[in-house]
């Protein structure tokens with residue numbers, strides 16, 4: 245494709261992640277809305293959706309015309325002393341948690357993201373933090389949305405990871421309308437979108453002072469919450485809010501437990517382990533654009549945070565972070581926090597961070613190269629790591645193909661079951677799909693034993 249890709253081209257090519265960057269730059273009538281699969285997508289006049297512009301295609305995070313993460317990081321962190329293909333450029337990396345207990349208790353991992361954002365507010369380095377907070381689903385059906393918090397109390401009320409579609413257009417409008425200094429929290433492609441916008445718009449460059457990235461495995465559609473409700477024996481309309489990862493001393497950190505708060509004051513819970521679609525690795529409800537992503541750790545963020553999925557940290561129910569610091573300013577704040585005893589962090593190297601994200605990195609390196617080699621038609625993404633073992637072993641090829649297929653079909657089968665008001669249609673399919681995936685990925689069950697006997701690596 246030679247012309248600059250338009251929003252509609254990106255959507256049709258499965259490359260729109262729904263970040264809202266294009267809508268933030270659009271005429272008044274454009275908005276982000278849920279599509280039939282519960283994913284946020286741009287909506288507006290047909291003319292706007294069809295018309296590409298050089299600027300739009302430079303600022304869409306999955307556009308082949310946008311600068312890639314390496315180029316952005318080189319501009320943003322030119323003096324970073326360290327570089328590694330898994331984590332990008334960086335000043336320092338750590339594992340641990342916040343020692344100020346309320347942050348760790350309230351956070352999904354070790355509480356570092358909220359602590360860092362709070363520290364920026366406490367030190368008056370920013371006036372507001374754009375992050376994701378619970379919303380009232382009764383107003384427009386959304387359970388979470390971006391909002392600007394201006395106090396530590398507001399910020400803390402928004403702690404925890406939300407595996408739910410959100411978008412930046414409204415919060416970017418707020419940042420443009422209300423003078424001040426801001427930080428933005430986001431998953432890697434959202435932070436990339438923010439950095440691309442900062443390159444184009446001096447006002448955003450001036451106002452967005454810091455970016456706080458979250459490591460990311462993939463983004464899920466809103467149907468995951470509906471499926472959670474179905475499997476908990478409640479209707480989605482009965483839900484008031486969701487805690488995707490409720491902590492408890494009875495469960496180690498990586499045994500996720502979802503808590504659903506109902507409108508009538510009751511609550512119910514479900515271990516992800518017992519969900520038909522609760523295996524993160526199987527890719528249920530994954531956004532198609534995630535198949536074309538090559539950034540696990542938010543390489544363009546000033547600092548980024550993930551879960552320490554290695555022992556002994558993974559077993560500690562209270563949660564632990566891995567942290568990658570890229571901005572020298574934030575590196576100083578982290579060092580001060582450690583010196584004051586407010587952070588309990590130990591320095592680690594990039595290999596340690598990569599080991600905590602081994603599965604995500606395989607999917608975004610070897611898996612990406614494999615998927616891109618098979619991709620036909622539409623806008624062709626321009627990615628790094630395309631020659632990264634483009635011919636994986638047969639079992640790994642099967643895993644990548646099954647994951648992509650489960651993602652694609654989960655959207656469709658759920659849509660049909662929802663339309664027919666027959667959750668069982670989706671749940672039976674999801675269990676069968678998960679069993680097939682588990683046989684190949686983990687050699688589980690009789691088919692798994694066969695896969696093992698065949699010696700598939």
Ligand SMILES: Cc1cc2nc3c(=O)[nH]c(=O)nc-3n(C[C@H](O)[C@H](O)[C@H](O)COP(=O)(O)OP(=O)(O)OC[C@H]3O[C@@H](n4cnc5c(N)ncnc54)[C@H](O)[C@@H]3O)c2cc1C
Nearest residue numbers: 351352353355356357358375376404405406460461550551
């Ligand atoms: C979709 C998604 C996928 C993830 N995948 C991985 C993964 O594969 N590996 C891994 O190690 N970690 C992953 N994470 C990050 C991990 O879940 C934790 O968010 C991270 O470790 C920070 O934990 P914390 O205790 O420091 O944050 P907390 O103190 O709980 O603060 C979290 C902050 O992030 C904000 N936030 C929550 N959800 C979103 C969102 N969707 N978009 C923008 N801001 C948000 C909150 O408002 C809050 O400010 C993912 C997060 C998300 C949202």
